[in-house]
Amino acid sequence: MQPWFLIYPLAFAKRIPVKKPLGYRKHCLRWPLLILLGLFASSGFGATPVPSQQEPSDNHAYILLITHHQDQRWLSLADIETLPLYDVELEHPEGLEGRFTGVWLNAFLEHQGIPQDKRIRLIAHDDYTIFLSPSERDQKRYLLVTRLNGQPLNKQQLGPLLLVVPADAESVIKGTSPHTRWIWSIRELRYS
Numbered sequence: 001m002q003p004w005f006l007i008y009p010l011a012f013a014k015r016i017p018v019k020k021p022l023g024y025r026k027h028c029l030r031w032p033l034l035i036l037l038g039l040f041a042s043s044g045f046g047a048t049p050v051p052s053q054q055e056p057s058d059n060h061a062y063i064l065l066i067t068h069h070q071d072q073r074w075l076s077l078a079d080i081e082t083l084p085l086y087d088v089e090l091e092h093p094e095g096l097e098g099r100f101t102g103v104w105l106n107a108f109l110e111h112q113g114i115p116q117d118k119r120i121r122l123i124a125h126d127d128y129t130i131f132l133s134p135s136e137r138d139q140k141r142y143l144l145v146t147r148l149n150g151q152p153l154n155k156q157q158l159g160p161l162l163l164v165v166p167a168d169a170e171s172v173i174k175g176t177s178p179h180t181r182w183i184w185s186i187r188e189l190r191y192s
């Protein structure tokens with residue numbers, strides 16, 4: 001078989017007239033389109049969260065400490081899930097895979113009365129910590145994950161809370177995006 005489907009787009013790009021047998025005309029148009037479509041579909045636009053149909057949690061056990069100078073308060077899963085929940089299918093670099101559910105970090109901060117111009121700090125149960133500046137939170141949408149496949153997460157499953165960037169999910173798995181901000185086992189949020 002002659003590779004007309006490769007020659008045609010190249011020739012087209014270089015404006016070279018191609019003399020093609022009549023029977024190839026259809027293939028010449030169809031194959032480049034199919035190839036482009038395949039590339040487009042697999043090229044990694046990341047995962048896009050959609051509004052969740054799940055019922056918010058009624059678990060009032062405290063899981064997250066919010067610290068602002070001397071003020072401290074605790075939040076439960078139920079407190080966090082009062083915000084609109086979003087679902088997204090993704091593969092986490094630590095090995096978890098499935099439907100992650102959570103709330104948008106910026107919506108959460110706003111709901112907690114944390115000014116959007118504050119840098120925040122998150123601290124994990126293993127003491128790993130990250131800072132997130134307002135501009136970082138503008139550049140990428142961070143999802144504060146509360147569940148995997150409908151179930152709350154324990155510490156062994158990177159819970160009770162973890163941060164993901166759905167738009168980066170595919171490139172993180174490919175190894176082309178950093179995921180230092182994908183903090184898991186979050187226990188505390190601080191701001192000053």
Ligand SMILES: Nc1nc2c(c(=O)[nH]1)N[C@H]1C(S)=C(S)[C@@H](COP(=O)(O)O)O[C@H]1N2
Nearest residue numbers: 093124125126128179180181182183184185
């Ligand atoms: N709680 C917690 N989250 C964390 C980390 C960690 O050690 N603890 N490591 C971070 C870093 S530096 C990266 S690159 C990714 C993956 O960590 P790993 O390379 O140790 O698997 O998770 C991030 N989130």
Ligand SMILES: [Mo]
Nearest residue numbers: 178179180181
């Ligand atoms: Mo890392």
